Amino acid sequence: MASSAGVPKRNTYRHGDLRNALIQAGLELTRDSGPDAVILREATRRAGVVPNAAYRHFADRRALLRAVSQAALAQLASAMETELATLPAVDDPAEYARARIRALATGYLRFAQTEPGLFRAAFSTTDMVDTGGESAAGAGGLTAFQLLGTALEDLVETGVLPPDRRPGAEYFVWSAVHGLAVLLIDGPLRGLLPTQAREAEQRLMESIERGI
Amino acid sequence: MASSAGVPKRNTYRHGDLRNALIQAGLELTRDSGPDAVILREATRRAGVVPNAAYRHFADRRALLRAVSQAALAQLASAMETELATLPAVDDPAEYARARIRALATGYLRFAQTEPGLFRAAFSTTDMVDTGGESAAGAGGLTAFQLLGTALEDLVETGVLPPDRRPGAEYFVWSAVHGLAVLLIDGPLRGLLPTQAREAEQRLMESIERGI
DNA sequence: GGACTTTGTGTACGATGTCCACATTTGCAG
């Protein structure tokens, strides 16, 4: 019932790119619900391979989940980069730096709400030591945190953020944005109308700018 | 291996308080890791009852998990109340109102770090419609959000928070605190030394006060 | 062209969630 012979039935004994196929399948699985939906057997099924084949590429289910998580983090980073790219040029460098922060936050929140399953997966694994690992980076080669970091750096250089308030700033910004994202998709703010969600986002970003 | 006859072996046919026993067992299970550890069969085992008995009290595993989640939310609220209670009296009502907010945040963060498993469980269930349900309230009868709400109310009354900034304020405060909690126990900030965690908390609370 | 390594297969086991039929007890109507 889960898989109805939708697999191309490879004729080579080797799959060729199983590891990636499994991660891809994992992404699909997590997409419409969350990391719990990443079933090892189902992933191998979709890759047209016997369950145990997965163990040639991942130590166990959790290892697969970690890889999927990395891929999801990369997508998050890409979403943020994309949002950055839409920024129109602004004369005032200070204002531009501020706009970049807002854009990053918007990209983060947008991604969380558009792809809650992937977002959950991205932050699921308790033992993800490497949110900074290169496999978590977006197309531009930077991870979500590095993106935020450089934006904060610019904020300091343009004189918007006093240097003595720079240390720890990412903790605050990131916490606020991440917190809202989580509350919106899993927490008690889930079920807010899109309009209300936007209001909350606006309100949050104002407070971030004021509080940073 | 999991359960080694540690159950009092009831002699009555009826358990008497199975529903509660199951929730209690669920809390124990979730305590040292998270909601995934809430195994229905294991819970019944600990209650000294056959697996299917659970279905007389819960529709399925997820229903049990919801109940456990509510209980965890209640513990969170209690932790916050406790933190509130430790506040020494202060003359300045404005300063006192501010201190209450800080205390609530501290209680929230402390609970998350002391009992990460319970904290995860509290916010695990995707369909928790009732974070405001009475079963989620602490000893004082208020839920975590109600506690925050009344504190914000006081902030307005004492003139600290301009009334026009009141709407949506809880989204911001809560997001920031919740976000840090999550990042600290699951996210990339996990593994921060306790001292560093405290610093991050301090920094966050300053920014919250500034940004609110 | 053979030996070694990598990758996929087959079979099997224990554990879990849940279903269905049955057993025991409680509580209430008469």
Add this chain to the structure above:
DNA sequence: CTGCAAATGTGGACATCGTACACAAAGTCC
């Protein structure tokens, strides 16, 4: 009281999952 329905617990069964172990096929390298 008595008897019967509702509530609660038991037993057995099934599909599914993660994973272990032994084996098979296909690359790789001398």
